[in-house]
Amino acid sequence: xxxxxxxxxxxxxxxxxxxxxxxxxxxxxxxxxxxxxxxxxxxxxxxxxxxxxxxxxxxxxxxxxxxxxxxxxxxxxxxxxxxxxxxxxxxxxxxxxxxxxxxxxxxxxxxxxxxxxxxxxxxxxxxxxxxxxxxxxxxxxxxxxxxxxxxxxxxxxxxxxxxxxxxxxxxxxxxxxxxxxxxxxxxxxxxxxxxxxxxxxxxxxxxxxxxxxxxxxxxxxxxxxxxxxxxxxxxxxxxxxxxxxxxxxxxxxxxxxxxxxxxxxxxxxxxxxxxxxxxxxxxxxxxxxxxxxxxxxxxxxxxxxxxxxxxxxxxxxxxxxxxxxxxxxxxxxxxxxxxxxxxxxxxxxxxxxxxxxxxxxxxxxxxxxxxxxxxxxxxxxxxxxxxxxxxxxxxxxxxxxxxxxxxxxxxxxxxxxxxxxxxxxxxxxxxxxxxxxxxxxxxxxxxxxxxxxxxxxxxxxxxxxxxxxxxxxxxxxxxxxxxxxxxxxxxxxxxxxxxxxxxxxxxxxxxxxxxxxxxxxxxxxxxxxxxxxxxxxxxxxxxxxxxxxxxxxxxxxxxxxxxxxxxxxxxxxxxxxxxxxxxxxxxxxxxxxxxxxxxxxxx
Amino acid sequence: xxxxxxxxxxxxxxxxxxxxxxxxxxxxxxxxxxxxxxxxxxxxxxxxxxxxxxxxxxxxxxxxxxxxxxxxxxxxxxxxxxxxxxxxxxxxxxxxxxxxxxxxxxxxxxxxxxxxxxxxxxxxxxxxxxxxxxxxxxxxxxxxxxxxxxxxxxxxxxxxxxxxxxxxxxxxxxxxxxxxxxxxxxxxxxxxxxxxxxxxxxxxxxxxxxxxxxxxxxxxxxxxxxxxxxxxxxxxxxxxxxxxxxxxxxxxxxxxxxxxxxxxxxxxxxxxxxxxxxxxxxxxxxxxxxxxxxxxxxxxxxxxxxxxxxxxxxxxxxxxxxxxxxxxxxxxxxxxxxxxxx
Numbered sequence: 001x002x003x004x005x006x007x008x009x010x011x012x013x014x015x016x017x018x019x020x021x022x023x024x025x026x027x028x029x030x031x032x033x034x035x036x037x038x039x040x041x042x043x044x045x046x047x048x049x050x051x052x053x054x055x056x057x058x059x060x061x062x063x064x065x066x067x068x069x070x071x072x073x074x075x076x077x078x079x080x081x082x083x084x085x086x087x088x089x090x091x092x093x094x095x096x097x098x099x100x101x102x103x104x105x106x107x108x109x110x111x112x113x114x115x116x117x118x119x120x121x122x123x124x125x126x127x128x129x130x131x132x133x134x135x136x137x138x139x140x141x142x143x144x145x146x147x148x149x150x151x152x153x154x155x156x157x158x159x160x161x162x163x164x165x166x167x168x169x170x171x172x173x174x175x176x177x178x179x180x181x182x183x184x185x186x187x188x189x190x191x192x193x194x195x196x197x198x199x200x201x202x203x204x205x206x207x208x209x210x211x212x213x214x215x216x217x218x219x220x221x222x223x224x225x226x227x228x229x230x231x232x233x234x235x236x237x238x239x240x241x242x243x244x245x246x247x248x249x250x251x252x253x254x255x256x257x258x259x260x261x262x263x264x265x266x267x268x269x270x271x272x273x274x275x276x277x278x279x280x281x282x283x284x285x286x287x288x289x290x291x292x293x294x295x296x297x298x299x300x301x302x303x304x305x306x307x308x309x310x311x312x313x314x315x316x317x318x319x320x321x322x323x324x325x326x327x328x329x330x331x332x333x334x335x336x337x338x339x340x341x342x343x344x345x346x347x348x349x350x351x352x353x354x355x356x357x358x359x360x361x362x363x364x365x366x367x368x369x370x371x372x373x374x375x376x377x378x379x380x381x382x383x384x385x386x387x388x389x390x391x392x393x394x395x396x397x398x399x400x401x402x403x404x405x406x407x408x409x410x411x412x413x414x415x416x417x418x419x420x421x422x423x424x425x426x427x428x429x430x431x432x433x434x435x436x437x438x439x440x441x442x443x444x445x446x447x448x449x450x451x452x453x454x455x456x457x458x459x460x461x462x463x464x465x466x467x468x469x470x471x472x473x474x475x476x477x478x479x480x481x482x483x484x485x486x487x488x489x490x491x492x493x494x495x496x497x498x499x500x501x502x503x504x505x506x507x508x509x510x511x512x513x514x515x516x517x518x519x520x521x522x523x524x525x526x527x528x529x530x531x532x533x534x535x536x537x538x539x540x541x542x543x544x545x546x547x548x549x550x551x552x553x554x555x556x557x558x559x560x561x562x563x564x565x566x567x568x569x570x571x572x573x574x575x576x577x578x579x580x581x582x583x584x585x586x587x588x589x590x591x592x593x594x595x596x597x598x599x600x601x602x603x
Numbered sequence: 604x605x606x607x608x609x610x611x612x613x614x615x616x617x618x619x620x621x622x623x624x625x626x627x628x629x630x631x632x633x634x635x636x637x638x639x640x641x642x643x644x645x646x647x648x649x650x651x652x653x654x655x656x657x658x659x660x661x662x663x664x665x666x667x668x669x670x671x672x673x674x675x676x677x678x679x680x681x682x683x684x685x686x687x688x689x690x691x692x693x694x695x696x697x698x699x700x701x702x703x704x705x706x707x708x709x710x711x712x713x714x715x716x717x718x719x720x721x722x723x724x725x726x727x728x729x730x731x732x733x734x735x736x737x738x739x740x741x742x743x744x745x746x747x748x749x750x751x752x753x754x755x756x757x758x759x760x761x762x763x764x765x766x767x768x769x770x771x772x773x774x775x776x777x778x779x780x781x782x783x784x785x786x787x788x789x790x791x792x793x794x795x796x797x798x799x800x801x802x803x804x805x806x807x808x809x810x811x812x813x814x815x816x817x818x819x820x821x822x823x824x825x826x827x828x829x830x831x832x833x834x835x836x837x838x839x840x841x842x843x844x845x846x847x848x849x850x851x852x853x854x855x856x857x858x859x860x861x862x863x864x865x866x867x868x869x870x871x872x873x874x875x876x877x878x879x880x881x882x883x884x885x886x887x888x889x890x891x892x893x894x895x896x897x898x899x900x901x902x903x904x905x906x907x908x909x910x911x912x913x914x915x916x917x918x919x920x921x922x923x924x925x926x927x928x929x930x931x932x933x934x935x936x937x938x939x940x941x942x943x944x945x
Binding site for chain 1: 786790796798812813815834835838846847848849930933937938940
């Protein structure tokens with residue numbers, strides 16, 4: 001007997017043999033047992049998941065006279081002739097080549113006649129998505145009201161290409177991808193049955209390469225068998241599936257990560273000499289790098305997809321390499337992959353790539369170091385240089401950061417000083433507050449707000465002011481209508497009132513302040529403190545604040561540049577602009593020399 | 604009139620001469636048809652029941668049939684399918700329907716005949732004379748306005764009357780998967796009944812494995828995984844979609860449009876827009892906005908933005924580089940989970 005491919009020999013002949021589709025086979029069996037068959041089925045799913053097999057089994061099971069629990073006996077004449085495809089009443093049509101209206105019309109016309117031998121006439125239409133629109137419409141009429149003795153089974157890999165009108169008239173079953181473990185189990189079963197030695201790891205490689213298709217798995221297994229004299233070895237499996245061995249990849253990457261250019265380059269040589277394709281190698285590398293990232297995020301996922309074949313090297317690699325670096329490597333790999341498509345000498349690019357990855361630098365110096373073996377030495381020498389430069393760069397960057405932090409801290413310390421000297425300032429500011437009629441303006445609250453006030457916060461508050469007011473009830477809104485925010489920091493707002501009377505009322509009304517707080521929380525999702533002042537006092541308070549700052553010997557100008565104290569008259573604006581220049585110098589000076597050395601004198 | 608009222612009317616043999624069934628719900632149309640057919644005793648059906656398709660037969664034939672008296676029986680049933688002449692649509696068929704005789708019949712129907720007109724259209728052209736006359740004289744059953752709750756109770760009742768129960772929120776899952784479409788829900792039920800035959804309990808699991816998900820629903824799940832930073836499931840689902848031969852660009856486009864909507868809803872709802880206002884403003888279907896509103900609370904603006912930008916990047920690369928879509932998406936997920944976008 002001539003050799004038959006494994007997937008044909010081992011095509012399942014019973015529902016129980018169909019791997020990984022338990023729900024579907026149970027449902028179909030139940031339908032047969034209880035005699036609740038639908039007149040049309042649609043089997044959808046990726047290739048090699050058992051659609052056609054299930055269709056044939058179904059055809060047998062409903063026609064088999066010895067059917068038991070929904071399974072065909074596979075022994076009677078009918079079962080056998082269906083298996084051989086010789087029964088006239090089970091008609092298999094390949095829609096890919098019979099996609100015209102004519103063929104479907106033919107089906108439709110012949111469907112009328114009663115079956116000759118079997119109980120049901122079964123039409124199995126494979127690859128049904130290939131039918132033309134006209135053919136679908138011709139089929140539609142038959143599907144709608146088929147004769148009682150006819151069952152249609154449509155099989156397809158692309159259910160989304162089938163018109164909705166067809167789908168609504170059939171019972172649809174979606175076949176799932178077969179998990180690698182199920183494939184593994186089936187292959188083991190077959191090999192045990194054939195009494196063939198196999199390597200566990202080899203089967204795992206095959207199961208993974210099959211990507212959920214049983215037929216693919218068995219085809220690859222077939223190839224491996226014929227390749228390796230009826231023995232399934234890991235090496236052969238790798239050869240057939242064309243994957244570069246994992247260990248070689250991890251060795252290469254470990255060298256790369258350890259900046260070991262020489263060893264990495266010899267790895268590349270080795271790889272190319274053993275006949276691996278350069279493009280494929282880069283592809284595998286990208287995949288490997290992504291696996292590293294994935295493993296760092298969720299180890300289970302990798303373990304599952306690799307079927308638990310994770311070597312120690314991989315684990316070690318994932319633990320030492322930094323994700324940032326892997327991202328950079330992937331970018332480089334992608335670049336090289338693109339460039340490699342336009343070259344006749346992919347190995348040159350590979351060498352360049354190796355150097356580049358190992359040095360972990362954004363620029364490639366030149367492709368020269370990679371031309372031949374003796375050039376390795378200079379390559380690694382330049383690599384050392386690069387490393388030095390890199391190190392120095394890092395150091396400079398670190399120092400810069402430190403300086404920045406220092407200056408920042410200095411400023412904040414300054415602010416702290418401000419707060420401490422506040423009591424000293426207050427007497428100077430007392431005057432304006434004393435001149436106000438009865439209501440007391442709380443300067444201790446105002447000053448911290450002014451200290452940290454920024455223009456942006458103020459604009460923010462001004463922008464949402466109307467919205468805030470519209471959220472209040474009528475009486476409160478009437479009260480607040482004459483108010484406006486004049487200064488704001490992140491945690492405080494100064495609100496001025498047009499009339500002293502209203503100011504007084506507002507500042508004693510706690511309910512109002514709560515309502516405002518709630519409103520701001522809703523709109524801005526943070527709650528600044530409110531400070532109320534009468535509008536007529538505002539210029540005085542502001543002046544008093546600036547004077548107070550000057551008096552206490554602080555760097556007022558920088559403050560006033562940052563602060564967004566609203567200016568009521570043009571003069572102040574001009575002043576501010578003039579002052580703007582100086583703080584810049586001061587800032588630069590502090591950045592250059594540090595806070596400690598600089599003594600700002602305001603003349 | 605509602606479907607249930609109609610069915611009781613038929614049961615009580617309290618029948619009007621002309622019915623107009625309006626709407627596309629295949630399942631209900633078939634139910635109604637079935638009940639009407641049962642009016643005619645089985646042995647009379649060959650003579651006293653006829654069904655006409657207006658796309659291939661002239662209305663005059665149906666009217667002629669309706670005008671003749673029942674043959675050895677009490678009633679004659681005439682079913683008219685696809686009466687496209689009631690709508691504004693132009694049909695491809697070149698039939699010259701004798702509309703006048705139909706109008707004549709509608710105004711003076713024969714008492715011994717039941718004429719059922721099945722109009723599977725969303726809307727009829729009410730300016731036409733024939734439509735006006737028909738609406739005046741026929742009992743109209745409108746199936747176009749089934750709301751979500753009606754569909755749910757319909758499905759639930761059907762499950763109950765078949766002697767099955769549904770586990771917790773499995774019914775919601777089922778309805779979600781068929782996008783709240785009654786006919787497809789009814790189409791899925793027999794499968795579920797068969798699978799859950801043993802303990803007569805429909806579980807969420809069985810729905811999960813027997814009722815297919817549409818691309819949109821898969822994308823919803825995908826978004827959920829991405830936003831939950833569940834890279835394992837996200838990548839797994841994406842791989843499944845690719846294996847199912849979904850076009851990567853299409854998946855990406857659906858993902859992008861969904862994220863765009865989430866972003867828009869996020870921004871607008873923070874500005875105090877209501878659900879209706881958002882739908883109006885964005886010109887999208889209110890149901891989508893409703894779903895987005897449900898989800899948007901779970902997500903942060905900044906991560907939505909990152910995901911959106913990341914996907915734009917993926918789209919650009921899909922179109923301009925030969926990189927494999929799966930790897931691109933994987934990179935996107937990894938970067939997103941690592942907060943590396945931007």
